[in-house]
Amino acid sequence: MQIGMIGLGKMGGNMAERLRRGGHDVVGYDRDPAISDVASLQELVDRLEAPRAVWVMVPAGAPTQATIEELGKALSPGDIVIDGGNSHYVDDRKHGEELAAVGIGFVDCGVSGGVWGLENGYALMVGGAEADVQRLMPIFETLKPEGEDGFVHAGKIGAGHFAKMVHNGIEYGMMQAFAEGWELLEASDAVTDVPGAFRSWRRGTVIRSWLLDLMVRALDEDPDLSELRGYAQDSGEGRWTVQAAVDHAVPLPVITAALYARFASRQDDSPAMKVVAALRNQFGGHAVTAKAGEVEKGADSPGADVIPPVEAQR
Numbered sequence: 001m002q003i004g005m006i007g008l009g010k011m012g013g014n015m016a017e018r019l020r021r022g023g024h025d026v027v028g029y030d031r032d033p034a035i036s037d038v039a040s041l042q043e044l045v046d047r048l049e050a051p052r053a054v055w056v057m058v059p060a061g062a063p064t065q066a067t068i069e070e071l072g073k074a075l076s077p078g079d080i081v082i083d084g085g086n087s088h089y090v091d092d093r094k095h096g097e098e099l100a101a102v103g104i105g106f107v108d109c110g111v112s113g114g115v116w117g118l119e120n121g122y123a124l125m126v127g128g129a130e131a132d133v134q135r136l137m138p139i140f141e142t143l144k145p146e147g148e149d150g151f152v153h154a155g156k157i158g159a160g161h162f163a164k165m166v167h168n169g170i171e172y173g174m175m176q177a178f179a180e181g182w183e184l185l186e187a188s189d190a191v192t193d194v195p196g197a198f199r200s201w202r203r204g205t206v207i208r209s210w211l212l213d214l215m216v217r218a219l220d221e222d223p224d225l226s227e228l229r230g231y232a233q234d235s236g237e238g239r240w241t242v243q244a245a246v247d248h249a250v251p252l253p254v255i256t257a258a259l260y261a262r263f264a265s266r267q268d269d270s271p272a273m274k275v276v277a278a279l280r281n282q283f284g285g286h287a288v289t290a291k292a293g294e295v296e297k298g299a300d301s302p303g304a305d306v307i308p309p310v311e312a313q314r
């Protein structure tokens, strides 16, 4: 079928390519004229036959909001907008209502698979009215991985991004568990081949998974990850997962800790731990470490209350 794709970056560009390979007629628009098929969003709309389907694949937040507002003015009743970015499900409800007011359908679609999706297919989590989703099935069929799984019509508008948000929360927790296991193996001298241990877990174990495969790939490229800084960004989905958990009073200790570990990774020096050190010094005279890195003496001798690693105690 014919579809417009707005945003031809590493996700939208690859999705447009997968759709073309699947026989669809894709008209792509990007702010970068070098990769765009048309000069403007209006030209994209003019090039599509009504009733149109336009897939928005731009960063969540203000860029998605601005694009949907523009489409609300340029499209006609009966057309459908699909938001395939990592939008907050709360925004979907607002976008759905705004477009419905001018007769335009709206479907939210959480997309997983990253840069591997072009070849492997993208897992799709869709929210919207049954009739709109059915109309878009040829597109979803081409984008999704081959076989039965990799697609869900999760519920009404917002459900697709809600499902993707929870998926990402799980992603945070799983990645953090691999990360902590790796740090412990590296800290101890018990296992002399740490990349080998991870590689061995890819077959037969309970924790074999794509994330484990990617971990092995990263260790193949840089066996002790010495090229990287321990600094992890986040793009919002983990925060929204924790916020939703608070709204529903659902305990989410693992995902919350994984999110906070990312925040901690961005601090060169922890303000909170300064307070802990200062209070230990105040009430117990325990040693503190000065900014320059020298140990300042408290009532204890420096390091007296530091428990040595188990290996050193033997």
Ligand SMILES: O=C(O)[C@H](O)[C@@H](O)[C@H](O)[C@H](O)COP(=O)(O)O
Residues within 6 Å of the ligand: 086, 111, 112, 113, 114, 168, 171, 233, 234, 235, 236, 237, 238
């Ligand atoms: O399923 C996926 O393909 C990923 O989850 C993808 O959507 C993206 O890599 C994350 O959104 C990154 O999220 P953070 O920047 O929050 O780690």
